Amino acid sequence: MATGKAPVGSLSPPTISVAPEIIATTTLSLETSGRGFTEITREATRFIVQVEAKHGALFLFMRHTSASLVIQENADPDVRTDLTRALDRLAPADAGWIHQLEGPDDMPAHAKAMITGVSLHVPVVDGVLALGTWQGIYVIEHRLRPHRREIALQFVGSRR
Secondary structure, eight states, X not given: OOOSOOOSSOOOOOOOOSSOSEEEEEEEEEEOOSSEEEEOHHHHHHHHHHTXXXXXXXXXXXXXXXXXXEEEEOSOHHHHHHHHHHHHHHSOXXXXXXXXXXXXXXXXXXXXXXXXXXXXXXXXXXXXXXXOTTEEEEEEEOSSSOOEXXXXXXXEEEXX
């Protein structure tokens, strides 16, 4: 059905696969240094290499509710500083939260994780994460002090 609108972009030829050859899963454990961003692009890339991924998708899932996963700029650290401040404005510690059981930074951390999300998926093309030039995969620790975090990584797709 024609809409009468001109196309806004172009598509490259699609890579087509009937069924995945591999489903590989691992858990990445890391110790955060407290509130802020920790880049995990290198670890995700290492996993893709280890499982000999060719075409498919990498799924990442944060197994916690007070930290999150994002894809964000990896060139200028000021971006991450500004984003941390923006999240603090969206969910300030002094907002009169009812839940205080785990400390005053816990409920704002839950709200920030809900806003930013706990899962990602990244296409894998020819064995490489299809991230943009300035993109990196990050864990955002929303709590003030360091925490041990686990991220499930799963690749679904074809092998090299």
